[in-house]
Amino acid sequence: MTATNGRPAAGSDADRGGGTGRDDTVAAVVRQWRSVHPGLDTGPMEVIGRINRCAALLQQSEDAPLRRAGLSRPEFDLLGALRRTGHELTPSELAKETFSSGAAVTKRLKQLTERGLVERRGDARDRRVAHLRLTDVGRDLVDGLLPEQLAYETAVLSVLAPEGQGELAALLAELLGRLEGRTGALRA
Amino acid sequence: MTATNGRPAAGSDADRGGGTGRDDTVAAVVRQWRSVHPGLDTGPMEVIGRINRCAALLQQSEDAPLRRAGLSRPEFDLLGALRRTGHELTPSELAKETFSSGAAVTKRLKQLTERGLVERRGDARDRRVAHLRLTDVGRDLVDGLLPEQLAYETAVLSVLAPEGQGELAALLAELLGRLEGRTGALRA
DNA sequence: CCAAAGTATTTTACGAGTAAAACATATGCT
């Protein structure tokens, strides 16, 4: 919690490595804060601010191939969950799997079922629960879209060297694993 | 675009380093996809999926101190922009500064002005434009909240060693800088 | 000076997510 931990001093390390690094907007914001509140440890901003901003930027571009297919990312995530698990899922399982609320899943399912991408089947034993599965059309849509989507993402990420991507993935995995360990239940 | 680029092979590298690494949910998802579509290069998922998931998780916890003050993160960002630039800003400048649409800024300003955190002043020369500034109350709120918020974020991030945080910040800065270079205009 | 075009901001209509309540059904206890 002190202002002098192990992080490299902020405000001048914007370009590391080959000197090709542009200055990012978060660095500029942090610089402003530091000049207004010189005593503050702005370290967390440099991580969290950038994660948020990256997420926002990536989602804009990232979703381009999806939109061509008339799908939002949350919709694609839902279809993807059904595809990758390979079996039927109940609404609650889908909610857990896609990290969204039950109500949101209900709404998405309604639309996706109307579009014929997903089918609903009632449970014989417990008539409260529903089982959802992809229709053939839904399955083909996902299978056709995924390679496109991944190719697109590969292209977007190619601004980073492969080793950089690997390091980034590893660090994020570590952070994510521990954050999830704190709060998130580990799913079955 | 080939499946054999420089990234470490996915699916078994979940714990690196000291062996303390928990398995994160994205790793599990990627494993599922790989077993359904073995030919696919899932590299981008490991980066983008994790960035998105981290952003989501962080925002949940992150915003706790803010909520105590009755502020959403976008509201705090707006107040913060006014505080850190140190001068008045027009609605359009605020929109640029907080990466949100003009309409969203209008709405937030309305609420924040009603709450007495922000003041509006009309421009003498050009009567279309407004100039916004923090009230004393608004300024004190931001100044009181920021250290709390940063301390909280520091605590959340402390699941990563300081060097890890530094590396992560640097990699994200590089990614972000180049992504912004592609599309985003570099602001003044 | 006046009309046309441009710019800053707000308003409107709407889509999507959420929390909490409402339903519908199942399970446990006596």
Add this chain to the structure above:
DNA sequence: AGCATATGTTTTACTCGTAAAATACTTTGG
């Protein structure tokens, strides 16, 4: 069996963001 409680899902009321239209003002060029 019968009632209380728990669980899975949907509905309701509401908030917030967005795109596009509307508004208000300014600038430009004849």
